[in-house]
Amino acid sequence: MAATISVFIVAPDQTLWSGTARSVSAPTVEGSIGLLAQHEPVLSVLRAGTVAVVADDGARTELPITGGFLSFDEDTVTIVTDPGSGVAAAE
Template structure:
């Protein structure tokens, strides 16, 4: 069984995505970042773009954001988005 991470993507008025995942990739102001279990702790400023989450079942979900912050520590990703504008799921 692949190691998983806990993911919470929130905007000021709603939860955009929450659950466990195999990986997360996000657009930071310094470039894209990819996160897997046991990644070093990181705090990053996000730019507008799409956060991609690969769930435990392998399904890919993308969440459009307008910017915000990302925190990763102890296999938990928290993304606080300035605003979320959409959700798309891919098999």
């Protein structure tokens, strides 16, 4: 079984997605970032775009965001998005 990461994607008023995943990609102000287990710690500002999560069962979820920030440390990624962000497509 592939190594997984814990993912928490939240807006100020709700949790948009949480669980374990194989990978997460997100649009940062410096370009796209892809995160896998054992990635070095990172803190980044997000720009408008789409966060893609590949869950540990292989299901893909895409969430449009308007901005926010991302924190990754010890195989846990937390993404805090601006109000109005949400799920666009799953699977």
